[in-house]
Amino acid sequence: MAKKVALLQGNEACAQGALYAGCNFFGGYPITPSTEVAEVLSVELPKIGGKFIQMEDEIAAMASIIGGALAGSKALTATSGPGMSLKQELLGYACIAEVPCVIINVMRGGPSTGMPTGPGQSDVQQAKWGTHGDHPVIALVPASCQEIFTETVRAFNLAEKYRMPVQVLYDEIIGHMRERIEFPEPGELEIINRTEPSVGPEEYKPFDPSFGDVPPMAAFGSGYRFHVTGLNKAADGFPTTKADLVDNEQRRQLRKISAAQSDIELNEEYMTEDAEVVVFAYGSTSRSARYAVNELRKEGVKAGMFRPITLWPFPEKRIAELGKQAKAIIVAELNLGQMNLEVERCVKGACDVPFIGRVDGEPINPGQIMDKVKEVK
Amino acid sequence: MAERYELRFSGAGGQGLITAGIILAEAASIVEGKHAVQSQSYGPEARGGASKSEVIIADEPIDYPKATLVDACLAMTQEAADKYSKDIRPGGLLLVDEDFVQNPPVGDFKVIKMPIVNTAKNEVGRMIVANVVALGAMVALTEVVSRESGETAVLSRVPEAFRELNKTAFNLGFEKVKALIG
Structure with a gap:
């Protein structure tokens, strides 16, 4: 039978991915450009006996999903930068109390209210360091509407498997654009549920x-x-x-x-085998990077792209290897310098790490990337 | 079809041009199985003022999701025509509503003029379907999807009671442009 297909916004695909993963609780507070995630789930969750709550603010929304998850639900919230800042304390709480939950951050310009309707990728270091104290972090950065679906499913799986909060970050561009989605059949994607105690209530210790x-x-x-x-x-x-x-x-x-x-890391490499210049890009920016690589290859330039799909934990080993192979790893992102620091740390001076950043509300276009690649000597 | 074909629907916020873009993207990607990406202006500019919706259609997966050089642009208002005709590809197409775009921009592109809002108002009988008239016109002009695929996509979006209305609107738009370009 032909698969069910639809033209969906990234945010709608996220909500559908959550439902596929078994999400049955959403607590949130609407914020552009993430609101459609809540909108779809407010309609769909009641139909399957799930619960949707619009809380009084983003802090309460984070608290609600911790509560929902402790009560056995697969819990989700969705927000954007300003809301993400408010959730940080409770994000740390979910880490130390080891509560599986998923947080979607549809990134816009910042800091503070910033540019609500413009895209940004400037919350990527916040994803790792936003809440205080040493804590485990998993953050995923899908680049298409289909991938938002599958990575939302994977986020739930990782949350349940490792008993911790997982963040999914994508920018306004893919949050709001529409693409064709093929819905996986039930059972086609793996669904992981948390391990329940094998001992009785009398002997049970929650952190044994x-x-x-x-x-x-x-x-x-x-x-x-x-x-x-x-x-x-x-x-x-x-x-x-x-x-x-x-x-x-x-x-x-x-x-x-x-x-x-190795279980959590997921990357895509495009034409990196013989690449002399590698473009490191994620989310919507990676789409410009792929376009640029294709154009450059037509001109005989040995360019390639490395695209992390799991941003945290960072693919340290592979970046170090590419640093030894390439003359340069160009980092392109919608901020003024965040993941380039991580790439620099990993290559340890083995190659140059030129940077392309943009924060004017426009995407980094393929031409900008091509120009930068051609500057590499 | 070209590797990558870019269309832009522009006009005033509230004219249904985002919907027109979505329907075209559905015609291409759901009905015809091609690749399509639809995006739109968002926020304050989508509420009144000049607003736009863009659709990129290709046989291969689409990387860069925004318009680079627009192959065909629709402008329903003077403001939209002035603002959004700038990056039309040399030799590209600009379709304007002749009653609302008194001074079509001049450039290295072909301008096609037809009454869109007035066709909806006077011939279909409902001004609200001007976006579907425009969609039919753009399909005829660009042949980026077939007439049948366009009509199928329109009809799968509208409630039963409005099927005939929208079908008429789509086909009138289509035929008027075909008559113009011969």
Whole structure:
């Protein structure tokens, strides 16, 4: 049978991906350019017995999804930069309390209210460092409407698998543009659900490291009771200041990600095999980069593109390798210098890292990238 | 068809030109199975003032999603014509509503003039379908999708009660342009 197809906005594709992944709770507060995610889910979630709540602000929205997830739901919120800033404290809470949830950030210009209707990619370092303290981070950066669908599904899977918040970041351009989507059949994409306790309520400890780096998680209301706090906690969930327990706990949380890099990392490489100049670009900017690479190849220039789909954890190893192969890795992004710092850190001076940034509300166009590539000596 | 064909629908916010763009993108990508990307002006400019919707159609996946050089542009108002005809490809096409664009811009492109709003108002009987008249006209002008695909996409978007109205609007737009360009 032919697959179901539709012409969808990126934001609509995100909502459909969430439903496919089994999302049954959305708590949010509307903000341009993310609002269509909430709009679609406000219609669709009640139909499948899910819950949609418009909260009083973005902070409460983040709190609501933590609550929803603790009660066993697959929970989602969607926002943009200003809302993301407000969510930071509770994002850290979700990290330390190990609550699986998904946060969509449809990026616009900033800081503060910035340019609500213009695109931006200036929240990419915030995604890693926005909330204080050492904490694990997974952030995904899809580049098309179809990929927003599949990466939203993957975000839920990673959240459930590693018991932590996962961020999906895409910019206003792909949030609002429409493309043809092919809906995967049920079962076609893997759906991961959280591991539930194998022991009874009497023995259950919510953060018991003897079950591995990702301890099983019981749902509130299922007969299990446990303490949830933003303080450093012991295996039973209650606060502790014991040095070894705190140290072990913090290291375990970071290890969840560092030990699973190969499971989480996802990149696309385009014509990098023999590339002398590699363009590092993600999200909508990668579309300009691919266009530029195609044009440059026609002119005989050995250009290629590296596109992270998982932005955090960062593909350190592969960037270091490309740094040794290429004369330059050009970083193109809609900000004034963020991921170029990470690329520079990884290549350790092995090649140049020229930068193209733009913050005037317009996309980086292929011509800008082509010019920069041609400047490489 | 060219590797990449870019169309722009422009006019005043509220004239339904974003919808016209979406329908064309559906005709290309859902009905005909080509690749299409639709985008639009957003925010204050989409509410009154000059507003635009862009559709890129190609046989291959589309990388850069914004217009670079517009192959065919529709302008329903003078303001839109002045603002959005600037990046029409040399030798490209500009379709204007002759009653509202008194001074069509001059450039290295062909200008086609026809009454769009007045066709909707006087011949179809409802001004609200001016966007569908315009869509039919643009399909006839560019042949970027077939007449049948355009009509199918229009009809799959409208409620039963408005099917005839929209079908008439689409076909009148189509035929008027065909008569003009021969």
